[in-house]
Amino acid sequence: MTQQNIDTFSDFENFFDTSPDLLCVAGYDGFFKRINPAVSRLLGYTEEELKSKPINDFVFSEDKNSTETARNELKKKVPLFNFENRYLTKEGNIVWLLWTSLPMENHQLVYAIAKNITYKKELEQERNAHLAQLTKINEEYKQLTYTSAHDLRSPVNNLLSVFELLDTSKISDPETLELIGVLKVTSEGLKDTLNEYVSVLDKKNDQIAKIENVDLNESLQEVLLSINSLIQNSSTTIVIDFSSFEAVHFNKAYLKSIFLNLITNAIKYGKTHESPIVTIRSYQSTTTKQLIISDNGIGFDMDKVKGKVFGLHQRFNKKSDSHGIGLYLVYNHITSLGGKITLESKLNEGATFTITFPTE
Template structure:
């Protein structure tokens, strides 16, 4: 290494290293040594993969092969195991130099950020569960109260008022019945309102697929161009639905960005979107050729909050949860068909 660069290498707060194509560290800066807790000799004596957290080794090996084939590595994240046993998250940028058969890399410790992110998603999950529990309690309470109220009305009706001579007692019975009937109407109205809010939290309007899809694609145009994603749409059979515009934008945005994030390495992302109507059923079919899912293992978790099925620095476990929430909140349903390394198809049936 040039003498002029030694101070930069030795004093950098980020983790700097040089590795050979055989998978060994050739040089490690003090910041990296301090973070992992091993001596430089220990780090250089063992293969790099031995310091990587076991669950991340296979994915890291795939990207290492790309490096050896002269493809730079940018925005890659994995976990290393410190000598103390502690896990640290590292964010990598690595550049191969084929003529030297070396890889020059810089890593930044993002463990704190990952912790905050996990905590945020955990709080979001708790709030969602609490909200669902409150809604359930509202339904149960209002539903269960109607039975005793109906019984009270029936009991008042069973009283033979002709046998009661006291006018004040008759008046009290009349007020009891009016009050019970009023409470019944209030409970019925409350239940209807809950159902109405469940289906119509946001305004619904006539929304055309094409302009919404174009708007979303334009907003992530650089991402689409950078990955050379191929996008094909067909809205000829069904060009619009009555839906919430913001929800449809969110659905398209999350599905498209997921397809790009979870594209198969070295394979051009291909996305197809088709809308159709058969009898009274309006359907949107979205498909890609990405990594896919093992439905036998994770099929029941795909739309849950805080679920991530592929190791990726942008995985938050929120996107598909939002897609599902938007669809069902307006009375629709969504299903998924997928195979590992073959792609995924989402089928959305909108409420008639």
């Protein structure tokens, strides 16, 4: 061997031993044949310990199969680039490695180099956790805005119905008439703005809602008060029977929204020459609590609506103020907390919604 060859070999040995990257030679039999000190320093095992067991013994359990598959590809003379897997150190810590491996079929060996990317992976996991948290918060604000915008439309409609009941011919004061006109125009503008918001804020959000013991009658009365003019103007009769149970473990805001949407829908889709009648009652079996809300309105053709009735922007009539959002909100309020809702209806024979609350 010439002096130049000796120097070259010595330089290679120095490079191999001092490289901060993990350098190794592995056999087709799945054992390390040679490793540099960086491998031992990272994994915490001596060179002898690392050579004494199959390589897969040091691989993290969830990555064993993918590592074995990659090793089999190398045996088919397929080089391996940018392969990531996890190893367990002697102390039980997980480290991430990024591998480049080249097969040498004539010697039944694999030459491989790996970089420790654990820090990078930890940063990615931290970033993803922050993104998930921000996404959750963003979705919660979207849902809050979405629900508020939709539910505020009924009180605004209630306000507009008051203006319709006013007989301005009996008011002689010009300033009062002007103020009434301003209030009416402002209310109509607010209604249009809310409708625009609702049309934009249509993305479902699975929010974690506060669960508490909610009084059914108390929540219902708050809703009825907010739409009192609408009920009076439409000559709607509300029949209430909470004798089976009077309270439920649920989210109060969700329950009020359910009452609001189902009652206003029953009034909106009442029969032309028949005053709306809405019956609201509780029912309790040995295993479940249910809220049953029925009306005598125009009903649904169940053969046509089928599974679409609770979908977003699903409209089943030609009313101009139908937005296909109310039942969507009701469905999501209930199912997001583990409950369910069903509909029984026939065309021109009213509708019955049965809400089954989640088990307490």
